[in-house]
Amino acid sequence: MKELKFLNKFLYKYRIKLIIGFFITVTARIFALIAPNLVGNSITLIENYVLSSSIDLDVLKERLVINILLIIGSALIAGVFTFIMRQMIINVSRFIEFDLKNIIYKKYQNLDFDFYKNNRTGDLMNRISEDVSKVRMYVGPAIMYTINTITLFIIVVSYMFSVAPKLTMYTLIPLPILSIIIYKISRIINIRSKIVQEYLSKLTTFTQEAFSGVKIIKTYTIEDFTNQKLEKLASDSKNKNMSLVKVQSWFFPLMILLIGISNILVIYIGGNQYMNGQIELGVLAEFIIYVNMLTWPVATVGWVTSIIQQAEASQKRINEFLNVPYKIVNKKNSKLMVDGDISFNNVSYTYKETNIKALDKISFNVKKGESIAIMGDVGSGKTTILELISRVYEPDQGNVYIGGNNISDINLNLLRDSIGYVPQSTFLFSETIENNLKFGKEDASNSEIKESIKIADLTDDINLFKDKYNTLLGERGVNLSGGQKQRLAIARAVIKKPKILILDDSLSAVDTQTEENIISNINNITKNITVFISTHRISTSKNCDKILVINNGNLESFGSHEELMKQKKTYFETYTKQSKEKDLN
Ligand SMILES: Nc1ncnc2c1ncn2[C@@H]1O[C@H](COP(=O)(O)OP(=O)(O)O)[C@@H](O)[C@H]1O
Ligand SMILES: [Mg+2]
Structure with a gap:
């Protein structure tokens, strides 16, 4: 139960409700008795009347009616208290859930990118849905x-007694035998349900894909x-379900x-005792009811044990x-100001998972307001440099x-607030265009929205949509083209x-052409902004203040463009090659 200790602070938080729930439970049980x-008592009265006529028929009737009313009354009270008991304890479990x-979601939001690379989305989802509901079964039922x-x-x-x-x-x-058997069966049921669950999620994934x-x-045509x-898959799943x-x-x-066995024992042994005059007939009847009242709670001991075991595993x-x-x-x-001057001083970075040295002793200085093109082959380390600037990783x-x-x-928040990042693969939310932009700035005004869209050269595209800025994106809405997505992501950053x-x-x-428009728009509004653009195109780099060429880390x-042209290295070669291609077109 070591893992479940974590939950004690929540039980303490809701202690008042739990304590009330406890007393109500006890009261409900007393009334049920x-x-x-x-x-x-009624049966004994009837027996006495039949065997010895020791009481009057009218008196008997009157007392039986009173007993019946009392039975109805106590059942009602027990019912009301059981209801309140559930309200208290089951509600607490929902609060804790x-x-x-x-807590889990908040932790997720604050975890590093590294964490997300090492954990699958399905696992993250399971922690917050399935595991939490298993734990709820422990704190509630x-x-x-x-x-x-x-x-x-x-x-x-x-x-x-x-x-x-x-x-x-x-x-x-x-x-006790009943309790043990229920425990064993519950365990087997849990193990098999888990397998069934796995197959269900395999099936869902498969059909979704x-x-x-x-x-x-x-x-x-496959x-x-x-x-x-x-x-x-379906037939495997069916077999698991059958088992x-x-x-x-x-x-x-x-x-x-x-x-049934318990009842037989009561009737047989109790019957013998009655015939020997050791107990009254009423006691026999009473006992049969008690035995049946006890079986369900006793069965739940086994069931509860397996719930606790599952909760323990989930909480772990x-x-x-x-x-x-x-x-x-x-x-x-500290509230150190973020300013556009950036410098790298002998920065190296190796990815732990693959042991790839992505950057090797990189040094450069950039002044506020400058635009820098980063060029290099795929896998040379461009993204890594940019991620170090936004402190996704540390050198x-x-x-x-x-x-x-x-x-x-x-x-960290100040840093990330000061950076507009457009990642290599665009991600947009299944929301309207306007709401996607508001992920960049929550309280963006209409004119700010229009302006950023204009900078990203997306105005004409949006005007073609019936709902304009209220156009819904994603599965239930419009599917943007790759280029439109990229431009919307740029607007969101700008x-x-x-x-x-x-x-x-x-x-x-x-x-x-569009790329050139966007870059010149950005350069116009960004006199005081430092801009990093990782690109393969000379047409882009030519218009930047500085160019950083990276080769295998x-x-x-x-x-500057002119300086690099004089060096006659990779940049010069790329320039010459791309210029020739342009001439050919
Ligand atoms: N998350 C990662 N885990 C492990 N290796 C990575 C990761 N991201 C990039 N790399 C490796 O680091 C090197 C540099 O990658 P990257 O900075 O993405 O290059 P570029 O953006 O220039 O294509 C590559 O060899 C790449 O395989
Ligand atoms: Mg990259």
Whole structure:
């Protein structure tokens, strides 16, 4: 139960409700006990009337009517209290579920990018949905049934012992056996349900992919192939379901069998005792009701045990996530200003997962307001440089300075707020165009929206849409072309009015003319902004103040277009090659 300790602080938080719930449970059980007692009493009265006529028929009738009314009354009260008990304890479990989900989500939001590379989306989703709901079963139903069972057991059994100790002993014998069997069955059910669950998610993933990839399936005419795959998967899933259903079907018959055995024991042993004059007939009737009242709570002992085991396993996984340390932290909460001056001083970076040295002792200085093109082959380290500027990663060696301050001394939120980042692969939310832009600036005005769209050269495209800025994107809305997506992402970065703008190969899907328009728009508005553009196009780099050529993680050259042309190295060769291609067109 070590992992579940984490939840104690929540139980403490809602202690008032839990304590009320506890007392209500005890009261509800006491009232539930009244009914069997009255039944026993009534039968004894009838027996006395029949055997010895010791009471008047009218008196008997009157007392029976009173008993019936009392039984109805106590059942009603027990019912109301049971309702309040559920309201208290099950509600607490919903509150704790809510708290837990918030805590996990908040942790997710603050974790580093590294974490997301090492964990699959499905796992992240499972922690917050499936595992939390398993844990809820522990803080809610498990606790409630435990209180219920213990109070019922103590009250009923001690009462039974006081009335007929020997009979009580015999009737209780099958109950622990019942409890153990239920526990074993629950465990097998859990294991098999888990497998069934896995197959269900395999099936969902498969069908989802088939729907979103329907174009490929049809154009490659692989319908039969995917059909066969689905059939195989579905039939495996069916078999797993059948094996689950088989154990499940043992559950109730076994319970009924054991309850039956208990009843037979009560009738047989109690009947003998009655005939020997050791107990009254009413006691026998009362006991039959008690045995049936006890079986369900006893069965839940086994069920609750398996719930707790599952909750423990789920909470362990949740704790593992909650204990992942933040690698990139705010060392100081200093409000150092972020300024556009940036310098790299002997910066090296190696990716731990692959041991690839992406950057090797890179040094360069950039002044506020300058535009810098970063050029180099695929895999040469362009993205890595840009990610170090926004402190997605931290250098292994050397330092990055922004505005003269070491980047690790700058408040992380302030830093990221000051940077407009357009990543290499665009991601847009399934929202309207306007709302996507508002991810850049929450309170953007209409004119700001229009302006940023204009800078990204997207105005004409949007005017073609019926709903303009309210056009919904994504599956249920419009699918933008690659170039439109990239431009919208640029608008989203520009609207932030960042101090540093980073475009990581963000114009690969637009034509050269559009690219030139956008770059010149950006240069016009960005007198005070430092702009980094990773690109393969000479037409872009030519218009930048500085060009940084990187080759396999090493800085080959850094300087203006004219300077690099004179060096006659990679940049010169690329320029010559691309110019020739342009002439050919
Ligand atoms: N997340 C990562 N994990 C491991 N290796 C990576 C990762 N990202 C990039 N690399 C490697 O680092 C090198 C530089 O990559 P990158 O900076 O993305 O280059 P570029 O942007 O110039 O194409 C490449 O060899 C690449 O395979
Ligand atoms: Mg890249």
